[in-house]
Amino acid sequence: MHGGGPVVSPGRALPEAYVREDVGLVERGAANLVRHIEIARKFGVPVVVAVNRFPTDTQRELASVRRAAESSGAACALADHWARGGDGALELADAVAAACRESAAPRFLYPLELPLRRKIEIIAREVYGADGVSYTDEAEASIDRYEALGDGNLPICMAKTHLSLSHDPARKGVPAGYTLPIREVRASIGAGFVYPLCGDMQTM
Numbered sequence: 326m327h328g329g330g331p332v333v334s335p336g337r338a339l340p341e342a343y344v345r346e347d348v349g350l351v352e353r354g355a356a357n358l359v360r361h362i363e364i365a366r367k368f369g370v371p372v373v374v375a376v377n378r379f380p381t382d383t384q385r386e387l388a389s390v391r392r393a394a395e396s397s398g399a400a401c402a403l404a405d406h407w408a409r410g411g412d413g414a415l416e417l418a419d420a421v422a423a424a425c426r427e428s429a430a431p432r433f434l435y436p437l438e439l440p441l442r443r444k445i446e447i448i449a450r451e452v453y454g455a456d457g458v459s460y461t462d463e464a465e466a467s468i469d470r471y472e473a474l475g476d477g478n479l480p481i482c483m484a485k486t487h488l489s490l491s492h493d494p495a496r497k498g499v500p501a502g503y504t505l506p507i508r509e510v511r512a513s514i515g516a517g518f519v520y521p522l523c524g525d526m527q528t529m
Contacts, residue, residue: 327497328354339381346383353498355393360490360499362397364452369432371424372399375417377407400424437478441468444481445507445521453490455505464521467510471519476512485523492524 326333328350331340342350358374365372374394376387387403394401402420406413435447442458449455460468471477488494492505509522522528 327357344381351386362399374401378405449505464507464510482518482520
């Protein structure tokens with residue numbers, strides 16, 4: 326879908342675009358994968374891309390994903406443990422074990438001492454590629470309250486759709502040139518984090 330393919334809906338058959346070879350579609354969608362690798366590498370840890378291989382995936386499509394991952398500095402491993410059990414996960418297990426051996430202490434995007442708004446804005450720009458952040462009056466008031474109560478040094482855990490790098494699940498690929506809207510800001514003081522709600526994101 327990140328390459329411009331049709332929407333996949335739960336409970337419905339996969340569209341034809343996903344069951345026949347289309348290397349171009351995979352290559353265009355790999356821009357999203359590359360961006361995720363870049364994000365993970367910001368933290369200074371090795372990255373392993375696990376490619377969940379299915380019968381409709383062709384060798385040329387799989388090779389294009391591997392090229393995109395490896396050219397971006399990640400290890401890449403095929404996995405079909407859903408079909409072959411443990412034997413299907415050996416390549417992935419070896420890649421993860423190798424990454425663990427070379428792993429170092431992670432770098433963080435911000436010091437906890439920064440104000441909450443600054444931490445939110447760093448995540449929006451550095452991770453999601455947004456130009457900036459907008460806050461509702463309610464979100465602004467919540468941030469001010471948490472900081473006044475002495476909770477401004479907590480880390481941020483963004484509540485955001487997993488379907489896009491942005492707040493909008495329909496924006497595929499690598500969205501740019503947008504403002505990340507923060508509708509509400511809540512805190513889980515016992516767990517130790519503040520969580521902004523991005524766009525229409527709902528919580529349970």
